[in-house]
Amino acid sequence: MSQKTEQLNELIAIIRDGQRFYEHAHDEIKDERLQSLFRDMAQAKHQVIQALAVKVAANHEAPASSGTLIGKLRQAYADARATLSSDEEATYIAQLEDAEDRILEAFEDAMESAQPDVRALLAVEMPKVRACHQRMRELKKA
Numbered sequence: 001m002s003q004k005t006e007q008l009n010e011l012i013a014i015i016r017d018g019q020r021f022y023e024h025a026h027d028e029i030k031d032e033r034l035q036s037l038f039r040d041m042a043q044a045k046h047q048v049i050q051a052l053a054v055k056v057a058a059n060h061e062a063p064a065s066s067g068t069l070i071g072k073l074r075q076a077y078a079d080a081r082a083t084l085s086s087d088e089e090a091t092y093i094a095q096l097e098d099a100e101d102r103i104l105e106a107f108e109d110a111m112e113s114a115q116p117d118v119r120a121l122l123a124v125e126m127p128k129v130r131a132c133h134q135r136m137r138e139l140k141k142a
Contacts, residue, residue, distance in 0.1 A: 009064035017071025019045035
């Protein structure tokens with residue numbers, strides 16, 4: 001596997017963690033406004049995954065199909081905290097914002113070390129990543 005594919009697949013896996021976490025939180029939360037937001041955020045993650053997966057496939061490689069162990073552990077941790085918390089929604093929001101931090105950091109790191117063609121793709125997707133991050137940051141502060 002080329003370095004380019006490895007880097008893209010790592011991003012795909014991290015973003016997939018976020019997508020699955022939003023889908024899970026959607027199913028756990030009863031507030032319709034938050035359910036709608038979480039559905040939108042999961043869809044945004046799906047779109048970024050698809051864009052990166054096309055580049056991986058163009059390199060005749062297979063895109064990552066799973067998330068990361070860290071992502072699974074973070075979700076389990078959020079579930080445990082939400083169960084023990086008096087404010088389940090705030091717990092999920094805080095943990096999802098942390099997931100957004102992880103995604104943004106991974107994108108920024110990749111931008112620094114990526115080859116020019118990958119950097120160009122990441123630059124196209126970065127506004128979506130930043131917008132999702134900002135949306136959750138604002139919700140957490142609200």
